[in-house]
Amino acid sequence: xxxxxxxxxxxxxxxxxxxxxxxxxxxxxxxxxxxxxxxxxxxxxxxxxxxxxxxxxxxxxxxxxxxxxxxxxxxxxxxxxxxxxxxxxxxxxxxxxxxxxxxxxxxxxxxxxxxxxxxxxxxxxxxxxxxxxxxxxxxxxxxxxxxxxxxxxxxxxxxxxxxxxxxxxxxxxxxxxxxxxxxxxxxxxxxxxxxxxxxxxxxxxxxxxxxxxxxxxxxxxxxxxxxxxxxxxxxxxxxxxxxxxxxxxxxxxxxxxxxxxxxxxxxxxxxxxxxxxxxxxxxxxxxxxxxxxxxxxxxxxxxxxxxxxxxxxxxxxxxxxxxxxxxxxxxxxxxxxxxxxxxxxxxxxxxxxxxxxxxxxxxxxxxxx
Amino acid sequence: xxxxxxxxxxxxxxxxxxxxxxxxxxxxxxxxxxxxxxxxxxxxxxxxxxxxxxxxxxxxxxxxxxxxxxxxxxxxxxxxxxxxxxxxxxxxxxxxxxxxxxxxxxxxxxxxxxxxxxxxxxxxxxxxxxxxxxxxxxxxxxxxxxxxxxxxxxxxxx
Numbered sequence: 001x002x003x004x005x006x007x008x009x010x011x012x013x014x015x016x017x018x019x020x021x022x023x024x025x026x027x028x029x030x031x032x033x034x035x036x037x038x039x040x041x042x043x044x045x046x047x048x049x050x051x052x053x054x055x056x057x058x059x060x061x062x063x064x065x066x067x068x069x070x071x072x073x074x075x076x077x078x079x080x081x082x083x084x085x086x087x088x089x090x091x092x093x094x095x096x097x098x099x100x101x102x103x104x105x106x107x108x109x110x111x112x113x114x115x116x117x118x119x120x121x122x123x124x125x126x127x128x129x130x131x132x133x134x135x136x137x138x139x140x141x142x143x144x145x146x147x148x149x150x151x152x153x154x155x156x157x158x159x160x161x162x163x164x165x166x167x168x169x170x171x172x173x174x175x176x177x178x179x180x181x182x183x184x185x186x187x188x189x190x191x192x193x194x195x196x197x198x199x200x201x202x203x204x205x206x207x208x209x210x211x212x213x214x215x216x217x218x219x220x221x222x223x224x225x226x227x228x229x230x231x232x233x234x235x236x237x238x239x240x241x242x243x244x245x246x247x248x249x250x251x252x253x254x255x256x257x258x259x260x261x262x263x264x265x266x267x268x269x270x271x272x273x274x275x276x277x278x279x280x281x282x283x284x285x286x287x288x289x290x291x292x293x294x295x296x297x298x299x300x301x302x303x304x305x306x307x308x309x310x311x312x313x314x315x316x317x318x319x320x321x322x323x324x325x326x327x328x329x330x331x332x333x334x335x336x337x338x339x340x341x342x343x344x345x346x347x348x349x350x351x352x353x354x355x356x357x358x359x360x361x362x363x364x365x366x367x368x369x
Numbered sequence: 370x371x372x373x374x375x376x377x378x379x380x381x382x383x384x385x386x387x388x389x390x391x392x393x394x395x396x397x398x399x400x401x402x403x404x405x406x407x408x409x410x411x412x413x414x415x416x417x418x419x420x421x422x423x424x425x426x427x428x429x430x431x432x433x434x435x436x437x438x439x440x441x442x443x444x445x446x447x448x449x450x451x452x453x454x455x456x457x458x459x460x461x462x463x464x465x466x467x468x469x470x471x472x473x474x475x476x477x478x479x480x481x482x483x484x485x486x487x488x489x490x491x492x493x494x495x496x497x498x499x500x501x502x503x504x505x506x507x508x509x510x511x512x513x514x515x516x517x518x519x520x521x522x523x524x525x526x527x
Contacts, residue, residue, distance in 0.1 A: 055413060058413075078417055079409075079412040079413055079417070084410075251402075
């Protein structure tokens, strides 16, 4: 039955030609192959976000007077509403986590090097946009924590010299965080960001498809020394089915988290109450939040806040430009010692430092009062 | 099975039946997954029933709100009702939802009839559909005057 439908379509649309490149695609098989799965898992979680997000739109109402109540309605009255919303929230967090894992694995395996510089840059832009999704989506239930997180987050943007204040007013839709901010964030979250991210994902995937999978330098060196060790598997079905299993694990994880730990709603936001004690941003902003907290209020003649923000921005920019600083020191002849010398390159050390800094500061931020 | 059945054929049979078993398990797993995804989504699509906090009784108006030979729309739960003060000083209350396609009807003082502007349906003051497309009469409510308040009740089923 299915075969005859496929044949019918193929007769008219010549699908063979479209699928052919996929059937030739191969994936290098080595001890680090499992790191290749994380991009796919992130993509899968993004699809989960799109689908559950559309479902939430059936009942969610933006607006300071209705948003909290509508989420409450979804959580308590709509059948399986708690499940859909909890999956959306958990999947968002998992997606950011897997995106970070994907980024660091690419950094450590040096997959960003020529010719894949632009793949890295589009990936970094996607990571920033995904964090923008997190920031804008966090406000939508209009609860106290979200209200103050948005207040602080947009205030930080406002500290940037010259352009900061206009950006803050643009983000807030006014001087203060109000219902106008909620309407804006809703628009960013469900229309602007999804549009941009979808296009960028398409470009990112196109690059990956064009260039094929990167082989880590260590493995490449071994394969060059011993060509018979080189192994590959077909992308379809061999790798795709393994990826499918990874997606199953992701779905299982999501289901367990959503069922056992449904996402809390909290208390409705009230602009005229004090911020509750121990208020913190979402974990993926914590390392920046903690950095800002540690900088003294005045460093020489510069405001500590401004210094922190400029520092974070510069560090971020440098990280985006990482592939352009890397010089490939490996010649054509690769010896056993080449491997250790590669690891010792500056960017390798930088990746270790970046990971240690992000993880360390996040843990510190969790433990700090 | 015939007599010249060979060992090779036996193992081939075994292989195909094993393959079949794997296919059933995998296919069943995929179908079970899809069902477990789609069932909550399907249930999620069904909007919860609206709680009608209006109950069976509502204060539709106060004495003096209406002039004789006029009508007004009042809120009865989540639906509109029509309260009419006849020229003789008696009140009448009916559902204001036209039985044709659900528009909200109005009282026509010139005709002394209830009229629906959408498709020109008319009802008499007892709610009977007398001309135009409406297929059924309007529901009629009970009206009591309690002091200053004009109270409308849903009629008990009986």
